[in-house]
Amino acid sequence: RARRRKGVRGSVYKLAEVLLAMRPEDGSHCIWYDNDDLQIDLYFEFKQKAMEFQTQLDQWNFINPLFQIEEAKVKPIQEVVEQRTLVRVRLKEYLAAESDSPCNSLEDLRGCCSARSGTSIEPDTDLGKHQALERPEWLRVGGSKPYRLHLKNVVKTSGHDPELANDENNMLAGSWQFHQFLDGLNMPSQLPVVALQPGEIKEEVEVEPGNKRRKVMLRLKCRDETVAQCVSSMLKPGSEKQGPLEFSTSVLVKNPETFTECVQWKFDDTMAKWRSERDMLNAE
Known part of the structure; x- marks a missing residue:
């Protein structure tokens, strides 16, 4: 139900940029909506950054009981198929679609829809x-x-x-x-x-x-x-x-x-x- 809230996807883009997240250069979806639910698929060069991102999502569940993250996994490097060139995720790439939730602020997930x-x-x-x-x-x-x-x-x-x-x-x-x-x-x-x-x-x-x-x-x-x-x-x-x-x-x-x-x-x-x-x- 993330689409109902203001700033959810934009806040995830910001967090992804701060923690050096990567996405496929070919433009594949990395943070997108499936109906009203927000889907996230990101790559990290450093395990610590991936775990920090996972921790932020876990904290989301505590702070925002209305909108639970179902699962956030950090996969080992050997399970990641390196067939595509990866580029950094940048907040400036976030463009709110007409049906998307507008970015309310540049605060992190904590302030987005608490x-x-x-x-x-x-x-x-x-x-x-x-x-x-x-x-x-x-x-x-x-x-x-x-x-x-x-x-x-x-x-x-x-x-x-x-x-x-x-x-x-x-x-x-x-x-x-x-x-x-x-x-x-x-x-x-x-x-x-x-x-x-x-x-x-x-x-x-x-x-x-x-x-x-x-x-x-x-x-x-x-x-x-x-x-x-x-x-x-x-x-x-x-x-x-x-x-x-x-x-x-x-x-x-x-x-x-x-x-x-x-x-x-x-x-x-x-x-x-x-x-x-x-x-x-x-x-x-």
């Missing part, structure tokens, strides 16, 4: 400017870049829509600290400590000529006072405290309906995790 959060973005992108909840100094602390934070986990939902993995209406921009708060990374029991709930969809705003967005209100619920104190210092101007553990803020999005649906999914998922922990503690 269904997980954690890919850094430039602060001056639309996502960084309009869909962040934090102050600029938090987003760029120490010169770091903000992260792309997914809301709805398309892997966990039945009837999942893989296109949602790259839809910015399913994302926020946030610092690494907020990423950990929202997704439970490195938190006790790996539980989120901030729950995000959608609020009212408000007026349309033209943020720049030709770029219109809708304002969406959000409510943040913190698990305890320590987290609430930290979140209070992180939130951007205009955010308001609604209670000891709650805050309100807003973002500007292209598709408010999709965005609020994704935020609601994230809220329900977080609440279910909190309830599950309470039930387990009460049962002890």
Whole structure:
């Protein structure tokens, strides 16, 4: 199903060039689509480079559970028939066909179509400017870049829509600290400590000529006072405290309906995790 994603074939071309992959000079296919599936057939002069390429594909399976690599083999040199002249694979050879997935960026496979959060973005992108909840100094602390934070986990939902993995209406921009708060990374029991709930969809705003967005209100619920104190210092101007553990803020999005649906999914998922922990503690 790789053809559904943006940048898959282009990213493989880039990785192949970096690791000195070769292809037959006669123009035989080396990275091509068979219906919706991507096929790869490359040669390497050095075994180490071939194994590095294999490792990258193995990591793809871990990072992108929606699109599994069925098999990646490194064949011994004696099994490779050297009947044709080989030339290097170059990224400039990649030409997206009309039905092909366009190359989204020059990032490696990790950033190509990850269904997980954690890919850094430039602060001056639309996502960084309009869909962040934090102050600029938090987003760029120490010169770091903000992260792309997914809301709805398309892997966990039945009837999942893989296109949602790259839809910015399913994302926020946030610092690494907020990423950990929202997704439970490195938190006790790996539980989120901030729950995000959608609020009212408000007026349309033209943020720049030709770029219109809708304002969406959000409510943040913190698990305890320590987290609430930290979140209070992180939130951007205009955010308001609604209670000891709650805050309100807003973002500007292209598709408010999709965005609020994704935020609601994230809220329900977080609440279910909190309830599950309470039930387990009460049962002890």
